[in-house]
Amino acid sequence: MNSSTDDPNFTTVHEDSQELSKLHQQNSNNNVNSVFSSVPSRPPIQTSSEKYKPIDWTSYFDEEDDIQIPNSNDVFHIYKAGTKGPVVFCLHGGGYSGLSFALVTSTIKQKARVVAMDLRGHGKSATEDEIDLSIETLCNDVLAVLKALYGDSPPAIVLIGHSMGGAVAVNVAAKRALPSLCGLVVVDVVEGTAMASLMHMQNILSNRVQHFATIEKAIEWSIKGGTLRNVDSARVSIPGTLKYDESKNCYVHRAKLEETDQYWRSWYEGLSEKFLSCPVPKLLLLAGTDRMDRALTIGQMQGKFQIVVVKNTGHAIQEDVPEEFATLVIKFISRNRIGPHGVEIPGIRRP
Template identity: 40%
Template structure:
């Protein structure tokens, strides 16, 4: 080939569009499904996702920007959220009394309330930076981020003497707790009625918000719900290696800063995961985990069993954010091809998508809310009203 031919081809190639990525293939989307079991207002993906190479379900991304420059001191939660509440639920029907601890920034008039539920072993502060990012993009939005029982500063009390009781982390109980927290917050802040709700859950929290949405307790107040990096098939598969993961995790740390460093400098979320060891002379260290994840093993399978079916059938807009397409199971793959929910994949993130990429996650959630917002929806007048109006006009009334 001559130099002239090479120059000609090089010029032509420079003007060609880039090749599409290898992990997607465009296909038409089927929309002939029942609107009662899916969301017509959700923005469905128009691409069929091919599974990528499997990645660690529990991995944290090493690209997080938190704590740059070697800073490991704790960041106060008030940097991101306006207030904290302690909500008291009395003992009833043999159930223990509980004091729920939540972080909340109330919404402005007609603004939505994003209600978040963290994963096992985390706390409400897992969503602190995300909350700030949501408010930056949507200033009228409110945030309600709870500490699940056995996590953070939520405390369980026995009806008789206020001591600790057996920890019940079943899906039904966690769902009941989330419902109670929403109602107690409404009463505490004096809201006459609930604002529009967007439920957001990460990992175990994704199963909880799906369970709450499927119950229909809040009816049309739940605009939509979002699940972050958990689906039934891959979650249950990952449970097989959970004990191995826990065995590689330190049992404690000598200082909070050591725990922050181990978590890739998560200065806002980590302090809420640790408590001071009452027996500091033990090998576990001065700071130990608030939640003993090994003791939650009896509940693991119950958290995720039937999740995919429930996710697809509950009413409201549906969003699934994943750190990799290898998470998708068969049922969700079919549902995605049929356009039953919105799918967003962040392959550059780890399992904690909302902590690794809070700005991008917030942008997706705010856009998701706007697609499902019914407050700006203006319905056309009824035919009977139009006929009545025309009749009165013809009579000169």
């Protein structure tokens, strides 16, 4: 549609604010019911920079912390919320950060404790080797953080993992090294689909925008480019995926994913069978049924796990529809009677 200045048939009506003000005052003094007396003040026009202005994580999480891993120089950053119930331990996808779970935390923390971790090479975590994203290293990182947090007496834990983080969650669960694990939620990652997409990943990474003049521009790009669909979530999470490059005088992606391709296959190989073998209640959240592979289809028919296809969402389900995501997680915890100390068995009182 042409603007008024482009269309010769369109006449622009100019408003003289001083004249309107005088007329309004005159009518008021004369007790005349003027049309101007009922005109509400115009809301301020929201500029692009305001629409994409970052939101601080404190609006959703209660606190943040740095976890120093003993006998190493590795420090992992976490965000925490909630004071009761089991621990919902969240693992983000490649290129994201723990803040990817910010909006869902507002609801989940009413029923459970939430811990969201910045994985190696992501967010505010700092490790000696930022490029080693092998599945073994990532799993050891998660177990080390849980050990540092809870020692030898961890509370009941529900692992939630999105994309790459979903693969890490499955592999951690499959190790059976976490005796207090009571539930596993995997978000939009399936072995068959993931393995088939690896050949395109380098091309996808190289074609994305690499430099941003401001954080607002990065948030805008994530929405307009379709990476995320929820602008409020993007305003919280995107800042955690960036770092400022002083040499280039701009913001760049924090995670160097393009340098980690040697580890990509390790994330997803054998993932379906590992998922099915985990001896805890399991929930698979998908953005589309096309992501199911043969092993999972058979497993689902055998009732080995619960599956929910979440409509009208992209890959980052937890960010695009946070309220629906949080509700599904809370129902999963309730249905499986997962309490702060483990599975609550009716009729048996725990100390």
